[in-house]
Amino acid sequence: MKARYDTIYQDLLARIKDGTYPYQSFLPSENALTSTYDCSHNTLRRALALLRDQGYVHPVHGKGVRVIYQPVQRASFTVGGIESFKETSERNNFSYATEVAALSNVVADEHIARLTGYAQGDELIYIERVRRLNGTAAILDRSYFLKSIVGDLTAEIAERSIYDHLEQDLGIIVAMGKRTITVEPVEKRDAELLDLEGIDYVAVMTTQAFNAQGIMFEYTQSRHRPDMFCFRDTAVRERYR
Amino acid sequence: MKARYDTIYQDLLARIKDGTYPYQSFLPSENALTSTYDCSHNTLRRALALLRDQGYVHPVHGKGVRVIYQPVQRASFTVGGIESFKETSERNNFSYATEVAALSNVVADEHIARLTGYAQGDELIYIERVRRLNGTAAILDRSYFLKSIVGDLTAEIAERSIYDHLEQDLGIIVAMGKRTITVEPVEKRDAELLDLEGIDYVAVMTTQAFNAQGIMFEYTQSRHRPDMFCFRDTAVRERYR
C-alpha cells in the first residue's frame, strides 16, 4: 500500500538513474509533472522534496529542478540510509559471514548507561559479532539490545541476521537511527578478533536505533578495518540559522 | 523573512532543548499545536517533518509525536549539516588558525576529473590549507574550486575564511553538499604538514558543495588527525524499497 508521493518519487528516481534526466539537466516543470502523474501540486512537491533530501536533485527557485545525481564509481561498503550488514554486502556482491563471539545478559550500570544512552537498570543483551567480508574478518560489532523489546536472542539468530528476525518474526520496524563516526586506536578485543595485519586504527561507527514507537532498542559499536570502510551522505544547509 | 514552518520548527526545537518537552515525552497533538501557532495542518506538519529529519522527534501514528533528543555529552568536532571549519571551531570554543600551504590555478585533466567530479577542461583553483586546533596541526584541506564561480582567491582570503568571502562578498550560497568518509594511510604531504606523532592513518572527509543553482563549485578532501575527528548524523529508514 504505497503512498502516491512515494511511487512518484520512485518513478522519477528510476528515470534519473537510467539517464532519462541526466546530470545537470532540468526535470519537467511541476505543472507538467502534475499532469503526467495526475496528482496535486502538494503531492508532487513531496516527491521532489524526497529527491532533494536524498541528494538527487536541486530545485532552483523560478527556474527549474536540476538533476545533480552522478552514478557512483567504485563499490562502497556503507552508504547513507540505514542498512543492515547483510543488505549492504548483498548490494555490493560481497561474500559475507557472521560469527558470534559473545552473547550474554547484562543490566545497564552507570558506565553502560553513559556509553549507550540507555537508563541504568535496563535489562540488555550484549552481543559481539565478527563480520567476514570475502574471507577477512573486517568488522567487529558490539551491540546492546533492549531485552523488553527484542526478547531473547540466540546465537543462531545472531549468526543469520538479527534485523531479519526483528522485522519478520517480531514485526519490529527499525524506523530511524543516529550515527557517530570516529577513528580510534585498536583495542585488545579488536586485535584478537579481526584480521588487522599490523593496522593499529579502526573506524568506529556508533548507531542508536529506534523502533516505530521512538524507543531506542539497539546500541551498536561497529568497529571497521579502516581500508574496508566507506560512508556516504548528503546534507542540506540549514536555513536562516 | 522567515518561513512560517521554520519559525515553528525553531520554537519547538528551543522548547525541546530547554526541557519543556523532555526525552521520551510526547509533544502536544497536531490539533493543539495548530491552535497555539495559529497555522494550518500542512504548515505544522512541515515543522514536525524538519524535527523528525534532524533526529529530534519521532511521530507515532495514532499516538503522538515522541521526543527522542538527548543532549550531547562531550564536545565533538564535526556534526551533521554543512558547517565551515570556522563555525565548527567557534561552536566548540576551540582556538583555531589556518595556514595556506599551496595555491595555484589548474585545469582539470582526466585524473582530477575522475577524482573530483568536475568536467575535463574546467578551470580550477587548487588550495592546500592546514588547520590548527588549539595549536596542533590537525587537519589538511585540499580543495578544488571552480574558477568561473568563485573568481580569484587570494592567500589572504583563504587564510581567513573562504566561505565568509563566498557568502558575504560574492553572495554565493552553499546550498547542499555530498560527503564521503573513509580512513586512509597517511601520505607524504600529510606527514609533512600535520602533527601526527607517529599516527599512520587519517580520517578523510570528502565534500562536494553545490551552490543555489545546483552547480558544484567546491571539491575538498579534508584529512583529519584521527583522534580529533568526530562525525554525527541522523538517518530515517527509506520506506518500502
Next chain:
DNA sequence: GCCGATTTGTCCGTATGTATC
C-alpha cells in the same frame, strides 16, 4: 529598466484514510 509569462516556494482549508486506545 520594466512587464508579463513561467516556475518554484509557502500557506490555507478541507476531506479521507488508518493506527491507537
Next chain:
DNA sequence: CGATACATACGGACAAATCGG
C-alpha cells in the same frame, strides 16, 4: 465501537525568483 491523533491527498491562492521581450 467511538474518540483521538497522525498520514495522505486535493485544490486554490499568493509570494518570489527567473528570463525574455
